[in-house]
Amino acid sequence: MNINIPTPLRAYTGGQQTVSIPGATVGEALEALTGAYPELRQHLYSGEGKLRSFVNLYLNDDDIRYLPQKEATPVEESDELSIIPSIAGGCCRRLQILLGMPNL
Amino acid sequence: MLHLSYSDYAALRAHGEENYPHECCGVLLGNSTPEGNQVREIVRAGNTRTDRAHDRYNIAPEELIRIQRQARKQGLDIVGFYHSHPDCPAQWSQTDFAEAHWVGCSYVITRVDQDKAAVTNSFLLTGTSEEDKKFLDEPVEIAMNEAEIEQERGRS
Numbered sequence: 001m002n003i004n005i006p007t008p009l010r011a012y013t014g015g016q017q018t019v020s021i022p023g024a025t026v027g028e029a030l031e032a033l034t035g036a037y038p039e040l041r042q043h044l045y046s047g048e049g050k051l052r053s054f055v056n057l058y059l060n061d062d063d064i065r066y067l068p069q070k071e072a073t074p075v076e077e078s079d080e081l082s083i084i085p086s087i088a089g090g091c092c093r094r095l096q097i098l099l100g101m102p103n104l
Numbered sequence: 105m106l107h108l109s110y111s112d113y114a115a116l117r118a119h120g121e122e123n124y125p126h127e128c129c130g131v132l133l134g135n136s137t138p139e140g141n142q143v144r145e146i147v148r149a150g151n152t153r154t155d156r157a158h159d160r161y162n163i164a165p166e167e168l169i170r171i172q173r174q175a176r177k178q179g180l181d182i183v184g185f186y187h188s189h190p191d192c193p194a195q196w197s198q199t200d201f202a203e204a205h206w207v208g209c210s211y212v213i214t215r216v217d218q219d220k221a222a223v224t225n226s227f228l229l230t231g232t233s234e235e236d237k238k239f240l241d242e243p244v245e246i247a248m249n250e251a252e253i254e255q256e257r258g259r260s
Contacts, residue, residue: 004172006172006182006206007136007181007182007183007206007208007209008205008206008207008208008209011208017176017181042233043233043234052234054203054205055205056165058165058166058169061166061169063165063166082169082172084165084168084169084172085205085206086162086165086203086205087129087131087162087163087168087185087203087205087206088153088160088161088162088163088199088203089160089161089187089196089197089199089200089201089203089204089211090127090153090156090159090160090161090187090189090197090199090200091127091159091189091190091192091193091197091199091200092159092192092197092198092199
């Protein structure tokens with residue numbers, strides 16, 4: 001199956017946007033991915049081996065967290081797995097007022 | 105350095121004005137070059153933080169995947185993101201930092217006062233991991249044609 005690598009992690013896949021990885025399930029494909037590109041492991045998983053909270057994994061258009069079999073979900077050669085770090089943030093209005101920060 | 109056209113610069117600032125008093129957000133598509141991130145197109149995104157849209161933003165991963173697919177077809181990459189800070193400094197906040205995970209990407213922030221865009225700054229997320237990441241102030245180069253220069257003179 002093809003795994004789409006996001007911009008910040010391509011440094012660990014030799015610059016490849018997409019890598020073709022064998023595997024019968026999502027979990028097997030991920031294991032094969034981190035086997036082929038060991039430096040990816042620390043960016044995807046915490047020290048306890050859990051998927052980092054900000055890393056989203058989508059099998060085609062489905063978040064694997066919400067698939068009944070999660071990482072044990074079977075995959076086909078034509079499936080696409082996307083690794084997509086979250087993007088969020090926001091201003092700190094209360095802190096700004098408390099600290100009297102200037103208008104920057 | 106972040107390179108973007110005047111029309112993209114004006115469009116992301118206009119997005120902040122339109123969404124005031126809520127935060128706006130979007131994605132910068134382009135190419136990463138030795139001279140910095142070169143923006144070719146900006147894509148507006150929805151803010152899923154409807155509970156605190158005045159001081160929080162979040163782009164749904166499903167939308168990011170759609171944008172990434174579209175970018176790939178055009179030979180482009182995600183090179184950054186933008187959002188607005190309504191009545192707050194155009195500086196990254198602790199929340200922005202904690203939620204920043206796209207190392208090598210530019211994070212553009214526009215301060216919007218009332219409904220007028222004020223300062224726009226860019227910050228480059230650098231580092232090798234979550235543990236050593238940091239934001240660096242990133243200069244922005246805006247490409248303008250003659251008509252746009254005149255337009256900007258007219259504003260000031």
